[in-house]
Amino acid sequence: MNLLVLKLIAQRIALGILLLFLVSILIFAGTQILPGDVAQSILGQGATDQALANLRREMGLDDPAVTRYFNWLGGILQGDMGTALSNNRDIASSLWGRAQNTLFLAFWTALVAVPLAIILGLVAVRYQNRWPDRAISGTTLTAISLPEFFVGYVLMYFFAVKLGWFPSVSTVYDGMPFADRMMAIALPAATLTLIILAHMMRMTRAAILNVMQSAYVETAELKGLGGLKIIWRHAFPNSVAPVVNVVMLNLAFLVVGVVVIEVIFVYPGLGQYLIDHVAKRDVPVVQAVGLIFAAVYIGLNMVADIVSILANPRLRHPK
Incomplete structure (x- = not known):
């Protein structure tokens, strides 16, 4: 790895940190304009003005916004995410179990969706403009066109309500047997798989077809190599960079975009917690979860950029 590559990687990391800092400002500013009053939510509608003022002062809500932002950011940098205003619990400890549940769901979804998307993309390229390609493309286009909540409710209706194969409420807890946990996440994982599979498969197909127009692929065809060998040995390795970008973007969606799915299936993850x-207008919790989602999304995109730089020599020599 030469100095140019290290410089490019360092630039991507620095850009990611800067972007995360800017996003933290947006998150903090956005939470300040949320409607409602957490003090009113805690004390109830019958609270007096003096009681509300005292509680706001105790929670630091009367401090200037700039002071509260830098106090919050300083705590985050020290590993302190603050305390939830609604129940006075430490946010970091509350988030840990929720994050494990979200990552568990995302891991098993990715384990199924990523290989399946790549395989379907290869099959679609192999049988381009024939019935397998049309069937795969048509099915994935339909799946990507449907809202995720609609897909979730359809799967819940047929496989939980009608057939009774899986639970409609994805309840998980510490010490739960692995088989029971897998049954609990089956429907949310299937919903997420259908959502991200379509995008990954179509982008994989497009990336490989783009490489198939290259001169070295035509040379391999003239040598008499079979279609599948050409795709696997020549086209696919040279389309890794765009495929990795798509995979990373969809992995980021798995962690960040699970909010709707977790709410539908009442799954105790970060999305439901948010x-x-x-x-409750619990601003510190909203800020903490929002920053975690932003860090995951920016981090995975940064990894995709770095992998693209390492896999594609042209990105290391843009001139």
Whole structure:
């Protein structure tokens, strides 16, 4: 790895840190304009003005916004995410179990969706403009066109309500047997798989077809190599960079975009935790979860950029 590559990687990391800092400002500013009053939510509608003022002062809500932002950012840099205003619990400890549940769901979804998307993309290229390609493309286009909540409710209706194969509420807890946990996440994982599979498969197909127009692929065809060998040995390795970018973007969606799915299936992950505390206007919790989602999304995109740089020599020599 030469100095140019190290410089490019360092630039991507620095850009990611800067972007995360800017996003933290947007998250903090956005939470300040949320409707409602957490003090009113805690004390109830019958609270007096003096009681509300005292509680706001105790929670630091009367401090200037700039002071509160830098106090919050300083705590985050020290590993302190603060305390939830609605229940006075440490946010970091509450988030840990929720994050494990979200990552568990995302891991098993990715384990199924990523290989399946790549395989379907290769099959679609192999049988381009024939019935397997049309069937795969048509099915994935339909899946990508449907809202995720609609897909989730359809799967819940048929496989939980009608057939009774899986639970409609994805309840998981510490010490739960592995088989029971897998049954609990079956429907949310299937919903997420259908959502991200379509995008990954179509982008994989497009990337490989783009490489198939290259001169070295035509040379391999003239040598008499079979279609599948050409795709696997020549086209696919040279389309790794765009495929990795698509995979990373969809992995980021798995962690960041699970909010709707977790709410539908009442799955105790970060998304459900976020929605519960948005309703209570628990600003520190919303800020912490929002920053975690932003860090995951930016981090995975940064990894995709670095992998692209390492896999594609042209990105290391843009001139």
